[in-house]
Each structure stands twice: as C-alpha cells, then as structure tokens.
Amino acid sequence: xNVDPQKTAFVLRKAWTLYSVTPLYRFHxxxxxxxxxxxxxFIAAEKQKGLAVEVGVELDIKVAVSxxxxxxxxxQDQAAVLVQLSLRSRASSRNxxxxxxxxxxxxxxxxxxxxxxxxxxxxxxxxxxxxxAESYTSVVGSWFQKTFDCCxxxxxxxxxxxxxMVAMWAGCKLDRAASAVELVFSIPHLSQPLDxxxxxxxxxxxxxxxxxxxxPGEITQExxxxxxxxxxxxxxRHFKIHLSAAKLxxxxxxxxSAHCDGIVKILHSxxxxxVLMLLTELAISQIQ
Amino acid sequence: xxxTVAEYIRRTVLKIPRDEIKTMLQKWGFLSExxxxxLNFHQIKDNISQEVVQLCEENSADIKQAAVLDIIYNHIYxxxxxxxxxxxxxxxxxxxxxxxxxxxxxxxxxxxxxxxxVTITFKEYEDNAIWIRVAWGTPYKKPNQYKPSYVVYxxxxxxxxxxxxxxxxxxxxxxxALIVASNYHDIREMELRSHSLNSLKDIVFKRYSQNxxxxxxxxxxxxxxxxxxxxIRIVRENRSEKERIHxxxxxxFGSGPQPKLEFAQYKLETMFKSDPKxxxxxxxxPFRCLVKFSSPHLLESLKSLAPAGMADAPLSPLLTCxxxxxxxxxxxREKKGLFPENFVSP
Numbered sequence: 001x002n003v004d005p006q007k008t009a010f011v012l013r014k015a016w017t018l019y020s021v022t023p024l025y026r027f028h029x030x031x032x033x034x035x036x037x038x039x040x041x042f043i044a045a046e047k048q049k050g051l052a053v054e055v056g057v058e059l060d061i062k063v064a065v066s067x068x069x070x071x072x073x074x075x076q077d078q079a080a081v082l083v084q085l086s087l088r089s090r091a092s093s094r095n096x097x098x099x100x101x102x103x104x105x106x107x108x109x110x111x112x113x114x115x116x117x118x119x120x121x122x123x124x125x126x127x128x129x130x131x132x133a134e135s136y137t138s139v140v141g142s143w144f145q146k147t148f149d150c151c152x153x154x155x156x157x158x159x160x161x162x163x164x165m166v167a168m169w170a171g172c173k174l175d176r177a178a179s180a181v182e183l184v185f186s187i188p189h190l191s192q193p194l195d196x197x198x199x200x201x202x203x204x205x206x207x208x209x210x211x212x213x214x215x216p217g218e219i220t221q222e223x224x225x226x227x228x229x230x231x232x233x234x235x236x237r238h239f240k241i242h243l244s245a246a247k248l249x250x251x252x253x254x255x256x257s258a259h260c261d262g263i264v265k266i267l268h269s270x271x272x273x274x275v276l277m278l279l280t281e282l283a284i285s286q287i288q
Numbered sequence: 289x290x291x292t293v294a295e296y297i298r299r300t301v302l303k304i305p306r307d308e309i310k311t312m313l314q315k316w317g318f319l320s321e322x323x324x325x326x327l328n329f330h331q332i333k334d335n336i337s338q339e340v341v342q343l344c345e346e347n348s349a350d351i352k353q354a355a356v357l358d359i360i361y362n363h364i365y366x367x368x369x370x371x372x373x374x375x376x377x378x379x380x381x382x383x384x385x386x387x388x389x390x391x392x393x394x395x396x397x398x399x400x401x402x403x404x405x406v407t408i409t410f411k412e413y414e415d416n417a418i419w420i421r422v423a424w425g426t427p428y429k430k431p432n433q434y435k436p437s438y439v440v441y442x443x444x445x446x447x448x449x450x451x452x453x454x455x456x457x458x459x460x461x462x463x464x465a466l467i468v469a470s471n472y473h474d475i476r477e478m479e480l481r482s483h484s485l486n487s488l489k490d491i492v493f494k495r496y497s498q499n500x501x502x503x504x505x506x507x508x509x510x511x512x513x514x515x516x517x518x519x520i521r522i523v524r525e526n527r528s529e530k531e532r533i534h535x536x537x538x539x540x541f542g543s544g545p546q547p548k549l550e551f552a553q554y555k556l557e558t559m560f561k562s563d564p565k566x567x568x569x570x571x572x573x574p575f576r577c578l579v580k581f582s583s584p585h586l587l588e589s590l591k592s593l594a595p596a597g598m599a600d601a602p603l604s605p606l607l608t609c610x611x612x613x614x615x616x617x618x619x620x621r622e623k624k625g626l627f628p629e630n631f632v633s634p
Contacts, residue, residue: 201576
C-alpha cells in the first residue's frame with residue numbers, strides 16, 4: 001500500500017488516547033465543512049456556559065474537519081476523518097500562526113467484521129484516537145454523540161492483548177538501531193506497591209521470537225504464550241518471582257508502545273497499518 | 289545587600305511551606321527574635337518572602353549567610369534529593385584524631401586552589417554529621433547558587449553521602465578535596481543510591497535489624513499468620529507452608545523495619561536457558577536484560593511478595609542481599625564452572 005508518509009506523519013511519536021465508537025448515523029463526507037462550522041459553534045456555546053475549555057475569553061477556537069484517504073486498510077474501510085482544534089489569538093491575528101491544541105481522528109483499518117452487514121445510513125469508523133486536553137475531547141465527543149447518535153467508550157487494553165502486541169512488535173525487523181523491548185508490570189495490592197520494568201535487548205528479544213514463531217506472517221495464541229512463558233521463566237530463574245501473576249500494564253518497543261489504560265504511541269511509519277489494524281480489532285470487540 | 293543575594297534569599301524562602309517558615313528562620317538565627325515578630329506569616333508567601341528580604345537587607349546579609357539558610361532547608365527536606373554513597377579508603381589502620389577546623393581548612397584550600405569562584409559552607413549537626421554545601425563557578429563566572437552540591441560526612445566513618453548538582457564535571461574535584469581534607473587516600477562510588485538519606489545511613493552503618501542465625505526449637509507464636517478462628521470448622525489451608533514462609537522472611541529480612549529504598553536495578557548478562565523440548569532460543573551468548581524494581585518502600589514490598597503468593601520463599605539472594613551488600617545497582621553474569629545456576633555479581 002502506498003501510504004503518503006507526509007499525510008500520516010502527524011500520527012507518529014504522539015501519545016494517543018483510544019476510544020471505541022459505535023457507527024455514525026447519517027454522516028455525510030460531503031458535509032465536512034458544515035460539520036466544522038457546527039462543531040465550532042457548539043464549542044463556543046459550551047465556553048459561554050462556562051463549561052469545558054480552559055482558555056480565556058480572548059481566544060478563538062478554530063475547527064477543521066478533513067478526510068484522510070490514506071488512512072484505511074482496504075477499499076471496504078471508510079477513509080479516516082480528522083478533527084483539529086486550533087487556537088487563534090484575536091489580539092495578534094495578523095502575525096501569529098494558529099496553534100494546534102487538540103487532534104482527534106476516527107479510523108477503520110480492516111474493520112470488515114463491523115462494516116460487513118451494516119445498513120447504508122451508518123458509517124463505520126470504530127477507532128477514535130485523541131491527543132490534547134481531556135476537556136476538548138469531552139466537548140468534541142459530546143457533539144458527535146448528539147449529531148450522529150454514536151457512543152464513545154475508553155478502550156482499555158488487557159494484559160492478554162498487550163502480550164500479543166509485545167510479541168508481534170518484538171519480532172519486527174527494523175533497519176535502524178532499535179530501542180529495548182520493555183514490559184512494565186505492576187503489583188498494586190501489596191503493603192507497598194511494586195513496579196517492575198523488564199527491558200530486553202531488542203536483538204535478543206527478536207532472536208527469541210524468531211525461534212518461537214513457526215509460520216512467518218502468522219501468529220498464534222500459543223506462540224505468544226510460549227514467548228511470554230520464556231520471559232517469565234528467565235525472570236523467575238533470577239528473582240524467584242512469578243511475573244505471570246503480576247499485572248502487565250505497559251509494553252514498549254521500537255515499533256510502538258501501549259498502556260493498559262488505552263494509550264498508544266506509534267513510532268515507526270512502516271508498521272502503522274499493522275498497529276492500526278490491531279487497534280481497530282480491539283475497538284470492534286469492545287463495541288460488539 | 290547584593291541583589292543576587294536578595295533574589296536567592298527570596299526564592300529560598302518561597303520554597304518553604306508557609307507553616308514552616310518561622311521555625312526555619314529561627315533555626316537560621318540570622319534575624320533577631322524581635323525582627324521575626326514583625327513578620328506577618330498569615331499573608332501569601334510572596335509577601336512573606338519580600339518582608340524577609342527586607343529584614344535581611346537591614347542586617348546586610350551576604351551569600352555566606354544565605355547559603356546557611358539553604359543548607360537548613362535541604363537538611364530538613366533531604367529526601368527531595370537523590371543521594372549517592374561514596375566510601376573512602378585509608379592506607380594504614382591508624383586512627384587519627386579528627387580535627388574539624390583542620391578538615392574545613394584543607395577542604396576549602398583544595399577546592400579554591402583549583403577553582404577560584406566557589407562558595408563553600410559548612411554546618412555541623414548533633415549526630416556528628418557535617419553538611420557541606422558547594423556552589424560552583426568557573427574562572428570567569430560567579431558560582432551558580434541554584435545548582436549546588438551537598439555533601440554529608442560522618443567523621444567517625446569512611447562514608448560520604450553526596451547529592452551532586454547537575455554539573456557532574458565537578459565531582460572528581462569534590463572527591464579529591466574530601467580525601468585530602470579527611471586524610472584518606474582513595475574514594476570510590478558505591479552502587480547505592482536513594483532519596484532517603486537516613487536509609488542509606490542505616491544500610492552502610494548497619495543500623496537496621498539484620499538476620500541473625502538463631503535456632504528456633506519450635507515455631508514462634510508471635511508475628512505469625514492470622515489468629516485462630518474460634519469456629520473449629522474453619523481450617524486454614526497450607527498453614528505450615530504459610531508459617532514456613534514467615535519464618536524464612538524473618539530469617540532473611542530480620543524482624544525490624546527495613547531501610548527505605550525506592551528502587552533496585554539489575555543489568556543481566558546471563559544465558560537464556562529453557563526446556564530443550566520447547567525448541568526455543570539456544571544461543572551461546574547472553575540474553576541481555578535490564579530489570580528495575582520500584583516502590584515507595586522497596587524492601588518492605590519485596591518482603592511481602594512470598595506471603596502474597598507472588599514469589600517463592602526464600603526469595604532470591606539477588607534481592608535479599610541489597611542491605612548487607614549495601615548496593616542497589618547490580619551487574620549479573622553467569623558463573624562459569626560447576627554450578628551454572630549460581631550468579632556472580634562483580
């Protein structure tokens with residue numbers, strides 16, 4: 001797939017908070033400009049009510065809504081929709097550039113499971129990613145909910161899914177020197193909580209995964225389990241601690257990092273489609 | 289009064305929580321009791337600090353006095369800083385009488401001969417701790433009072449606790465001045481770091497309760513698992529196992545409170561071993577890992593792992609050796625020879 005790296009550059013190296021979104025009712029791609037205007041008016045009204053945003057009265061919020069044809073998996077997927085909020089100071093309107101304060105985008109990468117039997121009036125973009133203040137997320141979310149009768153939910157990532165991610169990403173081939181494969185565990189219910197960071201040299205982690213994975217291009221649950229068991233066993237050999245009983249809260253590799261609260265950071269454009277596909281799948285399971 | 293000194297005093301006072309300001313100024317002793325009475329401590333801190341600066345102006349405070357106030361602040365809030373431990377070595381075993389005046393003179397002399405612009409301040413505390421504050425400059429710039437290094441030296445011991453400033457390049461000079469002043473011939477950094485200065489002292493001065501090899505002829509009644517239930521129908525599972533774990537924990541950790549450390553770090557360069565049936569990695573090179581444990585109170589946390597079922601008892605010696613090896617940074621390599629299961633920590 002020829003993805004224009006410039007169009008997708010904004011995705012990389014930012015921490016995105018994840019949500020699942022139910023299908024949007026009567027969303028028309030031709031009306032993006034109208035939506036931007038309506039959302040802008042909504043935000044202004046919320047501000048007047050004293051809710052939401054923390055900016056002063058002097059600042060204007062400019063809304064832009066655009067369609068990103070490059071961010072999708074197959075032709076069956078809807079193209080991604082990007083919403084951007086910028087701040088323009090009324091005082092120095094000539095010289096100052098607009099400052100981007102919040103971005104959120106809806107996408108679907110190989111989301112056929114959801115869109116397959118969906119009636120025409122519905123647009124399936126099950127994954128929603130945001131970057132910026134929570135107050136803006138809340139306002140934008142409210143508007144979409146009211147306008148398109150959809151429902152947002154924070155997307156938590158279970159330890160099971162985190163271990164899939166770390167196994168997959170540890171096996172990715174990277175041309176540059178890679179950062180460590182790190183797993184962060186938490187044991188909160190002790191008299192004094194304990195956090196354990198287990199970071200493995202990326203070459204060694206990849207070497208381990210390469211011997212575990214039997215069929216290239218395919219990953220099974222069993223292979224992920226073996227990979228994790230190996231890491232747990234190596235740890236136990238040294239420290240006599242059962243890491244499998246601790247809670248896996250975050251995984252971090254040179255490809256991407258993910259936190260159980262539903263926050264991801266994607267570092268490598270080459271694997272962007274793969275990561276989005278996995279996240280789309282998670283979002284769809286949460287909806288269904 | 290120099291305006292940089294005024295600004296420094298103002299910022300130092302601003303750091304202090306409002307309720308503590310009066311006590312700290314009293315400890316400082318630079319302003320008279322009468323002057324302190326004129327201060328209104330019920331206004332916002334900005335105003336309090338301005339008033340303090342004005343009083344200091346009346347007394348013509350200079351940087352030396354301001355530095356003492358800074359030491360007092362850092363002595364009380366010592367846990368905000370990260371401390372490293374250094375051990376000094378003597379050639380002979382002769383015990384020399386420690387002369388504090390001589391120490392100060394030699395320390396200042398060594399530093400000033402290398403660096404003209406430096407502010408050196410001493411303060412002695414009741415527990416035989418000598419606090420030293422050093423603000424570093426360059427041949428062309430006055431000392432940066434906002435990034436000083438702090439040294440805590442107990443003269444009866446070979447240990448020095450250093451909270452270096454960001455300017456790490458001055459560390460060798462600081463170490464040199466210390467050994468010259470204290471009549472030692474060498475100094476090395478230990479692999480031991482923590483925010484809790486007292487815990488570091490507990491560890492190197494062996495002030496915590498250690499495990500003693502005591503023979504218990506029968507299981508101890510006290511400090512044990514939950515009390516007996518009156519209802520005989522309720523039977524505790526694995527009671528002997530739970531008691532075994534508690535006994536082992538006590539043997540290893542002792543029964544007193546543990547020194548407070550926040551983290552331990554292990555650089556592992558050991559081989560990856562697995563069941564050959566699994567058909568996984570069988571390299572001849574080490575499986576390189578970096579493991580870091582963090583907790584508000586690490587040793588208490590580790591102690592509670594086995595009773596919680598999260599770890600085997602006894603816990604690995606890699607973890608339990610932290611207090612008596614006086615280190616929380618380790619590099620672990622495979623031990624060659626007969627017993628490949630054992631680890632070597634250089």
